[in-house]
Each structure stands twice: as C-alpha cells, then as structure tokens.
Amino acid sequence: MINLPLGRFIFLDKNMLSLEQIRQEITALDQALLTLLAKRKAIAIDVARSKQATTKPVRDIEREQALLIRLIKQGAELGLEATYITQIYHTILEDSVRSQQVYLQQQVNANNNSRLTLSYVADSEALHAANNFYQQRKTPISLAPAAHFQACFEQVEQGTADAAILPIESSSAGSINQVYDLLQHTQLAITGEIVCQQNHCIYSNHNVGLDQVEKIYTTPEAYSQADQCLLPYQDKIHYLSATSKGITELTKAREPVALLASDLHPGVEDLSLIKAKVNNQADSLSRYIIVAKQSIQVASQVPAKTTLVVSTGQQAGALLTVLSVFNQHQLPMTKLESRPVKGQPWQEVFYIDLAANLDDLAMQQAFAEIQPLTHHFKILGCYPSHEVAATQLPSQAYVDLSLQQSKEQDASAAQHPLSEITQHQHCVLVSLQGNDIEQLKQDCQQLKQAGSHGIVFSLEGHHDVTNMAQLLAELKHTCQQLHMPLGVAITAPVQIDAANKFAQFATLPWSDNMDTISACCNKLSIATAVKVAPDTAAASWLAQCQKLNTSGNQRLFAYINETAKVNDLNCVSELTAQGLFKLPLLDQDAITHATRCGKLGAHLELSLRRDNQGQLEVSALTNILAAIY
Ligand SMILES: C=C(O[C@@H]1C=C(C(=O)O)C=C[C@H]1O)C(=O)O
Numbered sequence: 001m002i003n004l005p006l007g008r009f010i011f012l013d014k015n016m017l018s019l020e021q022i023r024q025e026i027t028a029l030d031q032a033l034l035t036l037l038a039k040r041k042a043i044a045i046d047v048a049r050s051k052q053a054t055t056k057p058v059r060d061i062e063r064e065q066a067l068l069i070r071l072i073k074q075g076a077e078l079g080l081e082a083t084y085i086t087q088i089y090h091t092i093l094e095d096s097v098r099s100q101q102v103y104l105q106q107q108v109n110a111n112n113n114s115r116l117t118l119s120y121v122a123d124s125e126a127l128h129a130a131n132n133f134y135q136q137r138k139t140p141i142s143l144a145p146a147a148h149f150q151a152c153f154e155q156v157e158q159g160t161a162d163a164a165i166l167p168i169e170s171s172s173a174g175s176i177n178q179v180y181d182l183l184q185h186t187q188l189a190i191t192g193e194i195v196c197q198q199n200h201c202i203y204s205n206h207n208v209g210l211d212q213v214e215k216i217y218t219t220p221e222a223y224s225q226a227d228q229c230l231l232p233y234q235d236k237i238h239y240l241s242a243t244s245k246g247i248t249e250l251t252k253a254r255e256p257v258a259l260l261a262s263d264l265h266p267g268v269e270d271l272s273l274i275k276a277k278v279n280n281q282a283d284s285l286s287r288y289i290i291v292a293k294q295s296i297q298v299a300s301q302v303p304a305k306t307t308l309v310v311s312t313g314q315q316a317g318a319l320l321t322v323l324s325v326f327n328q329h330q331l332p333m334t335k336l337e338s339r340p341v342k343g344q345p346w347q348e349v350f351y352i353d354l355a356a357n358l359d360d361l362a363m364q365q366a367f368a369e370i371q372p373l374t375h376h377f378k379i380l381g382c383y384p385s386h387e388v389a390a391t392q393l394p395s396q397a398y399v400d401l402s403l404q405q406s407k408e409q410d411a412s413a414a415q416h417p418l419s420e421i422t423q424h425q426h427c428v429l430v431s432l433q434g435n436d437i438e439q440l441k442q443d444c445q446q447l448k449q450a451g452s453h454g455i456v457f458s459l460e461g462h463h464d465v466t467n468m469a470q471l472l473a474e475l476k477h478t479c480q481q482l483h484m485p486l487g488v489a490i491t492a493p494v495q496i497d498a499a500n501k502f503a504q505f506a507t508l509p510w511s512d513n514m515d516t517i518s519a520c521c522n523k524l525s526i527a528t529a530v531k532v533a534p535d536t537a538a539a540s541w542l543a544q545c546q547k548l549n550t551s552g553n554q555r556l557f558a559y560i561n562e563t564a565k566v567n568d569l570n571c572v573s574e575l576t577a578q579g580l581f582k583l584p585l586l587d588q589d590a591i592t593h594a595t596r597c598g599k600l601g602a603h604l605e606l607s608l609r610r611d612n613q614g615q616l617e618v619s620a621l622t623n624i625l626a627a628i629y
Contacts, residue, residue: 116163200279508529
C-alpha cells in the first residue's frame, strides 16, 4: 500500500507560504517520487527472476499497452496530459526492461561486477556512452585511453585492457569503415552494443555568430553528420584528426574560432554554444560496439543480435543465396555492410547483423546451410540488443480514449474555442496561417496551453524567399521553446528551401500534376505527407503513387482528409494489402481500414482560424502520422 500524504499538499494555501516553504514541499514530493521509483525498479527485478524460471521474454508489449492506457485514464482524472504520462512512462519502462535484461545476463554469464579496464579512443564521446552502460551493470571501470581504433583492439588482444568500446555506425553518416576493417582480422568477440543519441553543435571561444568566426574546426566524421549547415562556410573549414585537438585550438586562439562537435564530447561544456543541433538529420543516433577476448551468451529471454562476416565469391546471385537462407529461417537482418578485402581488388566481405540469438535452433540450422555457400564465414559475436523501442498504443486505443473523454466533457467547456483540442487525448497538430509573427507566436502559446502537440503552418500566399525565411525562423524558435514540432503546408516549389531549413515535416496537396508534386517531394529532405484527393479511381491512385515512389524521398506518407469517401479508403486498403500502394497511409476516419494494413499511427490535425472579431476558431480535421516528426 503506497502511503503518499497527497491531501496535505492539495489543501495548502499557497498565499500563506513563502517560496522557500513551497519549495520544501516540492523537495519532499520529489523524495517520495524517487523512493517509489526505486521500489518499482526493485520489483522489476523480482519479475525478471520469475521470468528466468518460466523462460518468458523480458518484454511484454500487451502488458505495457494496458498499463499505459490505464495510466492515461487515471492521469486525465488528475489533470495530467496524456503525452506527459507517456513520456515519463516510456523512460520508466525502458529502465525497467533494461534492468531486467542486465539481471538475466548476469545470471548466464556469471558476472561478478569486478572492475574492468576499458580501452577507448582518448577524448572521444564514447566515454559518455560507456559510463552509462557500465553504471547500469554496476561494473566499475578503469580507463585505458588509446590513440586510435587499432590501438584499442591491440590493448584488448594483449591483455592491457579487458574490453574496448568502438563506434560502428551513425544513423546520419553511416558506417565507420576503419572499425569494420579491424573486425575482419580480429580474434576478439563483440560482446555488447550501445545506441545513444548525439547532437552535433557548433561551439566557439567567443559568443559570436558563425559569420564572425575565422575558422571552423571539425573532424571528417563530425563534418559528415552536419555538412548541410556548413555548406555556406566551406572556406573556413579546417580538418583535424580528433575533436579534442579542436578544443585545444579554441582555448589557444585569441580571435573567434569555432568547433563542430558532439554535445557529448568531453570539454565542450566550457565553450560558448553558438548553434545547437546542426545534424543533417534531427535525430542522430550513434551505435557503439564492445569487444572483448571472451564471447558471451545471451539469455533466451533477452532480445539478441548476432554479427557475422562472410565472403561469397563473385558468381551471380551468391549473396542473394546466403541472404535467402536467413529469410527461409525467418531471421531478420538489421544491417548489411560490405567492405573491400585488402590485396584482392574488387573482392568484398559482408558484415551481417541478425536480430536473433546464436543459440536459437533457426540460427544453428541457417549457419549449417550457409557454410558450404561461403568462402569465409565467421561469427563475430552474439550480444543483447540495446534498443528498447517505446511501446506505441494502437490507434484504436487513442480513439477510444478520446471518445470517452469527449463524452465526459461538460457542455460549457465544449463551447470554448480551443476545447476541440483538449477533447482529444491523442496527438493534435493545429494548422495556422498568417503573416503577423507576433500574432502567430501568441497563437502558438495559446495552442500549447490548450494541449496542441504541434503546428502545421500554411505557406499559401508566401512567395518571397527572404520574408518566408524570417517568418519561419521565428516560428521555429517559438516552437522549439514550446517543445512543439513545426510542420509546413507547401503550396509552391519556391517554399521548399525554407521548409527544409526550418520545418520538421511538410504536407503537400495531391494534384493532377503529379510530376510537380513528385519533384517537390524529391527536393524535400524532411518527412513529407501528401494529401490524397478524394474520389480518385484505383488506376490513378496507383499511377500517382508510383510517381511519388520514384521521387527519392524516403520519408513519404499519403494522407486522406476528412472528405474522403469510404470507397476511396476501401480501395486504398485493398491496394495496400496487395502490396501495390506503397506509401504509408494516414487517416483518422480510415483507422480501422489502415490498421488492417498495419500502416497507421494516426494523429489528428485541427485547423485554427480567427473570425472577424479576431476570436480563435478551431475547425476541420485531417490526419498526420506520428512517425513523421
Ligand atoms: C515488469 C515487467 O516486465 C516488462 C516491464 C514492465 C514494467 O516495468 O511495468 C511491463 C512489461 C514488461 O515489458 C512485466 O512483465 O510485468
């Protein structure tokens, strides 16, 4: 039984208390929250023990979904927003799942938590990733800095370090080839992976803009993750072999100079941050591997990855034959990388990551089958997969929650112009239009307070590139402060550059001239949703979709507005089910249809207008996918 003296706090008369006293109450509440979190975490380990006995998997998505739905309902009664609850609980659940995995791993690998010497490339951001990783495992580490990746491998091979942490790929710049090449000949095994988010930022020794700095230092790796933002400053770029050398340069220089570096890099905290989050892609993930002399086992309850390296020879279809074996055994491949073989021009080895445990029967059978098909075949390691994807609720759950909510709304609240927003428990994006930036900022603030999760700004009528850039830059800044994603509704090709620069996603109208729309999609580097015209014939759906699919934009979605006819929805669902309509489809009314095709994560778009008296009015609904921002 949890004994939280909530009543005492609710009935406090805040006017009677000093700030100091109120803060004491908050401190006491935080202490109580921490005690409960620690208790929850300890119970999760009891759950892991029971799973060890019953061999049930660590993750139980149905249980997590039920838990989230219950908490959203209970939270609403306490006046807490659904997104607030889901964000907090995603963190709690991630930690719970990870703690259970760590416990189960320690059971199968007889880990005694003794101190471990870890090799890493000196002054790299890998250290931050490693600290978190080993802290969770309650394993103290001593550091063995190395000058380069090869030295990390050597330290472990020679026994001066127990393990090494090495970057292997980044979601925005791809694989780290040097590390892959070192894996080709090593006797070490991959024993773990760490995935963490990194933002590249620009730092300086003075608090000035990029135009005023004389040099911008960067490593080639960092540059490849953020080159788009630095294109106008090509003549200022100076390459270095390590970010730490850039920090030294900045400290030495008297004139203003800048450095592009990850926000996790040691030492950046002492510099002036002059531009944050300049990655080409909004979310930049880095993946590291841990290598050690001894391979490890992964408990059957823990999701595992296995990495292998194969070479096949160059006969037609050789790689395809190997990959089809994995397909036949239903072993999902999460990564395929090819690297040249030294001394053998145009010969390649392939690195393959499979999302499966080496001990699984399917893996053993697949490996037995591919050995005769390959010249060279080596298992580099089997290790727990690090990512714990946040559990999503099925779209229908959001609809049920919002229906239930709106029934509970009393009549007076429903008349408030922004009440439409509050009635929806799921994510709401509101369309805005206008020219008056001060007015737009105010609207954004009001919308945030009313519960909107993001903005779709209509660029209709905006053609002047400079004005558009100024307006969107301000709107982006406001949305960032309010933690709301900014989307733009594009109506003309001249708006594309500004959209790429300032928005997180774009929407486009469906048009008879699909070539123009397809060309726009091609130039858009942000997620893009194309609105589908109602009453389109099946053949035309297909032809238009095919045009869009060749546009080169990998993050395209189609969405249908509220005027779509059931006939259209049936038609698209049918085509999708046959694998012919390839764009993910977004639609509120079509939730049931699209869910059947497994494609949907519908969010709601409301549009906001002002009436003649300047009063806010919220009207019609369209839908946009969660995944686009
Ligand atoms: C604790 C459990 O394991 C996992 C963690 C959960 C939690 O922390 O609430 C819920 C479901 C599982 O994914 C469980 O199965 O109950």
